[in-house]
Amino acid sequence: MNYWPLLGIAIVVIGFALRFNPLLVVVGAALATGVLAGLDLVAVVEALGKAFNDNRYISVTWIILPVIGLLERYGLQQRARAVIANLRGATMGKLLTVYLLFRQFTAAIGMKDIGGHPQAVRPLVAPMAEAAAEMSHGTLAEEDREKVLAMSAATDNVGLFFGEDIFFAIASILLIQGVFESYGYPLTPLQLSVWAIPTAICAFLIHGWRIRALDRRLGRAAR
Known part of the structure; x- marks a missing residue:
């Protein structure tokens, strides 16, 4: 099994522990997880964009x-x-x-x-x-x-x-x-x-x- 994608979890934990910008930490972890899982970088960015577009109404509140x-x-x-x-x-x-x-x-x-x-x-x-x-x-x-x-x-x-x-x-x-x-x-x-x-x-x-x-x-x- 490929355990490299689990590094995304470590990025989240370390980023929050060091009090980095939460948005940057989450996006960085998502990109790292996608790339390490073998996905194309463009495909990962497309997935992030689609998720944001599908749920953009949440930010309106x-x-x-x-x-x-x-x-x-x-x-x-x-x-x-x-x-x-x-x-x-x-x-x-x-x-x-x-x-x-x-x-x-x-x-x-x-x-x-x-x-x-x-x-x-x-x-x-x-x-x-x-x-x-x-x-x-x-x-x-x-x-x-x-x-x-x-x-x-x-x-x-x-x-x-x-x-x-x-x-x-x-x-x-x-x-x-x-x-x-x-x-x-x-x-x-x-x-x-x-x-x-x-x-x-x-x-x-x-x-x-x-x-x-x-x-x-x-x-x-x-x-």
Whole structure:
């Protein structure tokens, strides 16, 4: 057997250990592996180009990061806080509970990328939750402020994780189906999605209680 192509793995390990540019390390390892495997250099470059062209849509998602950065620079978080300040009766508990429901519902119908930490929690949900908590309980201590921000991020995680399994065309459902089928339990994705609904309801109730409990603790600390 020809073990020379395995040198590509060594290139990756050494390159990352020496903290070289990851892109150069990966491309160099791919070129070395292809050439050492007996492929023509042009064919290796063609394969890299085809793979990049087939998956170029993945890079489009990174465009949102500088967009969010520009919006934050020009006051997106401040505007989010101002919106909450103008709402009567707004509390952190109510706001995050509504966002949890929104996140679960949108994930359940396949719109799992409509929220998320960089595009929703950091610029919108967390500042609004913090503003709502300050409206209800006054100026927050730094530790309490961090708890509000952490609960905002956790709410997004719980809503997505337990909501997306209701959507039968999601990768996790297909993985579960494949595992069950390999053990002799043929189930359809729809059957698995239906059984994910009780779990999602329990997750909503439990995390909703955690949100309200934090809101109450902040209220007691403010007294």
